Amino acid sequence: MEIDHYPPATNEGWLHFLPEGWHGIFRQLLDELEFSRPGVRVKQAKEKFGGMRVYLSHETTRDEQSMLLEAEDRSYHTCQTCGEEGRLCVDPTSGTLSTLCSTHDHGFETYRPDLPPGHSIRLREVIDPAMLLGQVQRVFDKIVDRWELSDEQKAGLLPPSAPDQEKLDRISVVYRIWKALNRLLPRPNSDLWVKAANTAPLFAGGCAIDLMAGGRLDDLLKVAVYLEAETV
Numbered sequence: 001m002e003i004d005h006y007p008p009a010t011n012e013g014w015l016h017f018l019p020e021g022w023h024g025i026f027r028q029l030l031d032e033l034e035f036s037r038p039g040v041r042v043k044q045a046k047e048k049f050g051g052m053r054v055y056l057s058h059e060t061t062r063d064e065q066s067m068l069l070e071a072e073d074r075s076y077h078t079c080q081t082c083g084e085e086g087r088l089c090v091d092p093t094s095g096t097l098s099t100l101c102s103t104h105d106h107g108f109e110t111y112r113p114d115l116p117p118g119h120s121i122r123l124r125e126v127i128d129p130a131m132l133l134g135q136v137q138r139v140f141d142k143i144v145d146r147w148e149l150s151d152e153q154k155a156g157l158l159p160p161s162a163p164d165q166e167k168l169d170r171i172s173v174v175y176r177i178w179k180a181l182n183r184l185l186p187r188p189n190s191d192l193w194v195k196a197a198n199t200a201p202l203f204a205g206g207c208a209i210d211l212m213a214g215g216r217l218d219d220l221l222k223v224a225v226y227l228e229a230e231t232v
């Protein structure tokens with residue numbers, strides 16, 4: 001199991017890290033970026049809080065910044081599953097945000113229904129990290145219960161002193177790991193994996209939780225990417 005495709009070698013390679021419904025937006029964005037700066041390099045593209053985020057490897061000009069923001073805004077109005085018109089939705093049990101159309105929003109509720117449809121403000125700015133954190137903290141608690149982690153391991157995954165935004169990032173990666181494990185392994189193995197002996201080079205002879213709870217968000221992300229590569 002290798003993670004040598006992360007980061008992808010080409011800008012198009014980032015398509016694999018984006019939901020299919022946004023591929024058209026991302027491709028168009030790449031065309032615009034390439035037109036204004038041939039050889040432009042994407043550093044990262046991902047879904048976050050229900051919207052598409054794209055970062056460039058080099059200093060971003062004002063023009064490029066507005067292209068990135070416009071594409072992000074479009075993603076918040078485009079179903080990430082099918083590419084039809086969508087709106088930001090929340091999964092009431094997990095707090096996960098997704099942009100979905102009325103065909104693909106089963107089990108979701110509209111997030112902030114008080115926002116007028118088609119508003120042009122950036123949704124990122126109306127998402128309150130503290131409110132979201134309360135919602136997703138429950139998900140984190142459930143996952144670490146299932147993994148039967150010690151308090152020290154929990155604090156390594158989610159340092160109590162970390163800023164809200166970082167906590168949200170960390171929980172979202174923990175959730176990705178949990179989701180990938182549940183796709184790869186039957187229970188109870190999926191719950192036992194993080195503490196089981198592991199021969200993969202990534203873990204340097206230890207078990208996954210040693211790396212995951214070491215305190216570095218980057219290490220946590222490596223584990224998520226490693227597992228997700230196995231699910232495709």
Ligand SMILES: [Zn+2]
Nearest residue numbers: 079082101104
């Ligand atoms: Zn849809």
